[in-house]
Amino acid sequence: MPNMHFIPEFHHFAEEDLQAQVDGRFGVINCFQWPQSYDDTFCHALCIPRKEAFPFPHPLHWAWFTPSQDDLKSIPGNSFPVGMLAPDKVDGLQSLLKLAEQ
DSSP states (O other): OSSSSSOOOOOOTTOOOOOOOSSSSSSSSSSTTTTOOOGGGGTOOOSSSOOSSSSSGGGGGGGGGGOGGGEEEEEETTTTSOOOEOOOHHHHHHHHHHHHHH
């Protein structure tokens, strides 16, 4: 027995930006709520990217970066456990920013 009495109309949002709204949902472009297009050529393509799909050195690899204490270079003479982000980490995050700006 179906769990709905209608089939939602498919709409292709080619020119719409996918971003969370104030309430944390995606509005009418909600890939979790509405039917998604499917193509046998891209049968394994996901709507939401996964870390495993973008290994280093791809810039999207940095979208999942979570700094740890090991990623910081301590500031000389500072008695607090703070520091500056290591240059290689800064470079990686800048590559993600450049990709986002395109």
